[in-house]
Amino acid sequence: MVVLRRPGAESRREQQEEGREAERTRLLREPLDGVVEGLPELRGIAPLLVCDFEFMDSEAGNFLEERDRLTVRRMTISAFSAAKSRGDVASELASNDEQRERNRSEEITRVLEDRKGKIAAFIEELTTVRARKRYARGFYWGVLASIVVLALMGLVMKDLVVVLRRPLEGGKQLNPKEFFALRDSLACIGGGSLGAAMSVLLRIGADHRVPYRTTSKRTAFYRIILGWLFAAGILCLVKGHIVAVFPDPTETLLKSKDPFNDAAVAQSFFFWVGIGILAGFNERWVKRLISQPVTEKDKGT
Structure with missing residues (x-):
């Protein structure tokens, strides 16, 4: 059975794949300010929380693989997007400008606090798993080195002891x-x-x-x-x-x-x-x- 593919369909799939690859590259290489819309405003509302998110983003970049870093970036973007949306909804329920601003700030802070804990737990779990893998690889190399070193020590020390004693006793064993x-x-x-x-x-x-x-x-x-x-x-x-x-x-x-x-x-x-x-x-x-x-x-x- 011969399956005929339309050139236009293949072209669209290639374009979609190129678009996804470009988006992944942008999310991984851009700083957090470049991928989170309105981050300076949120930094003014909750500066310490934003600093925590930036630190977690840096930790993910240093200790996680590319796929996991991408997941953390998307979780972070979703957290800030949800915080802004919930803050806008909360501000509409107030009767004056001062109350609107207060409600918006409180809701943004609450959402970011909640999402920060979940993202931090996710990063902790992944980084611990990777640390165990690195530790295990070092263990395998250490075991192999122990076997080689003991074998070499047995061969070298045997001959060395005989050589050091031979001038005095002349023995070969x-x-x-x-x-x-x-x-x-x-x-x-x-x-x-x-x-x-x-x-x-x-x-x-x-x-x-x-x-x-x-x-x-x-x-x-x-x-x-x-x-x-x-x-x-x-x-x-x-x-x-x-x-x-x-x-x-x-x-x-x-x-x-x-x-x-x-x-x-x-x-x-x-x-x-x-x-x-x-x-x-x-x-x-x-x-x-x-x-x-x-x-x-x-x-x-």
Whole structure:
């Protein structure tokens, strides 16, 4: 079946589409004064409210996508148009000029107050959704970077430790102390990235408010990097016996005749993963751990 189209109909559709595109461009690029008719007069009636609308329009321009900015612009134009119409109707019900002006100003202010709350709630909802999306993208990049960094650290540090020891001992393989030190380091830093990732996921959750003004793709990525650093810091403090709140199970493991076949090998591994998770997940725990005084019991351990 062949459908014949009239050239005139296609031309009208193209003109309509061009007209809609031109209107969208005008609404997005023109300042608020250029798209809201009579805004200077309304600014004289309700200056603070108009300032609030201008601020919300600026927020939409900075943090919303083009489609959502266009919706906010149309809601704003409709709000001012409705306010002027309701104000004109209210002024006709008065008996003198002074009362007409008062009724008009009060009605315009009331309508603008009502619409301001609805537009602000709309912008807040959209900007929060976009902030969560940016936060999630940063989270994915952080997880990928954690995997790559841990793999590179394992490969580089293994060879580096052997190279640094070779002039003295001439060995080509890691001895048990070096192996477990490297393993604990990777386990703790990996746990730190996992704990930070858990923290990021909680922030992305629907019940947690994400500040859209300060949230970017780098925010979650930096949060995971902090998890690495906190975990590495706790690792150094515990391994160096600077913080003696709990003993290092790997030290007990190394006293065994065959550390690799000892039953405590898994316990020590998960111990350092758990320490890393706590360090990456909760900065307050790290601060309390570092600032906690060492007791005589801790010194004995």
